[in-house]
Amino acid sequence: MRKSRKIRFASLGSGSQGNATLVSCGSTHVLIDCGFAMKETTRRLQRLGLEPEQLTAVLITHEHTDHIAGAGALVRRYQLPLYTSSGTNNSGRIKGEIPDWRGINPEAAFAINDLEICPVTVPHDAREPIQFVISDGANRLGVLTDLGSITPHVLRHFSGCQALVLEANHDPVLLARGPYPASLKQRVGGDFGHLSNQQAADFLTQIDTKHLTHLVASHLSEQNNQPYLACTRLAEAINTTPDWVALADQAEGFGWRDIQA
Incomplete structure (x- = not known):
């Protein structure tokens, strides 16, 4: 994985009504969770200077509504890969066809372009919940909720x-x-x-x-x-x-x- 000078991160919103965290490194833009409807997700992304079509991938921590409400519609509309654990996928809570589902092994790190993603199993009342540590090779960002x-x-x-x-x-x-x-x-x-x-x-x-x-x-x-x-x-x-x-x-x-x- 190529080292980059910095990771940038921001939040579209956080709480029981919807959650989404944006992590960027170079031209790689990863959305962690998508708990807002697509129109509202788009508005909040634009507030941060990004259009939905610029996203590289969507990662889901677990299948509760405040983390997945807009995920299916977003990845279908913009043909984005959706990364989840098998448990989250098998819950059936993400509605509609997922054009490019990619399973996460909670014990195995993987790369999305400029970012290395380390999924971490956590205790939460969901099917196979995970959180993430994200690195550019030099710095590490931990996203730990739920x-x-x-x-x-x-x-x-x-x-x-x-x-x-x-x-x-x-x-x-x-x-x-x-x-x-x-x-x-x-x-x-x-x-x-x-x-x-x-x-x-x-x-x-x-x-x-x-x-x-x-x-x-x-x-x-x-x-x-x-x-x-x-x-x-x-x-x-x-x-x-x-x-x-x-x-x-x-x-x-x-x-x-x-x-x-």
Whole structure:
């Protein structure tokens, strides 16, 4: 794989209403998840200066609607390869014909042009959920959302990244007091649900963060969390200030951030 000078990454939006993360290196543009309808995906891509036809591929972490809602329509319209685990594909949740499906072995890294993709198995209530560490040969970006607990496997793969997009889904007190029914509260807070602010912070204390130049709190619950709580907890874990921690929100995601060697 040819080394490039930098990875760029941005978010189209992050939360229970839709998720999509854009990673670019040179002329390679990979969309991780597509939880928005195609028209809205197009609008959000254009906000970041990219047209859908410029995408190189779409990668899916798992089959929940907020990650796949627009995936089928997007890859059909623009004849894009769609990468998923076999479990995600076999779930039948991605509707319609997929013109170019490419299976991901969760234990095997692979290349998409200028990017090396390392899939990582995570504990989440889906068929075969994965998250990703992405490299240009010099720098590593970790995208880690939608998991209910931290495993040694996750720690090993995400340690030493230069950038992390990290789930901080809920504050346990707000979740307990919030409007969700008891069964949903149990699911969200369980080992196969979503990371709390404290779990995300604990994760940061267990990995090598000395090379970390970007940290983005993502997949925040609008009902069960507050941006200040999430950013404060993550900042404490790496001994920085809350304003250093960026936020991926539902409406705007976040703009381009560069990782340079």
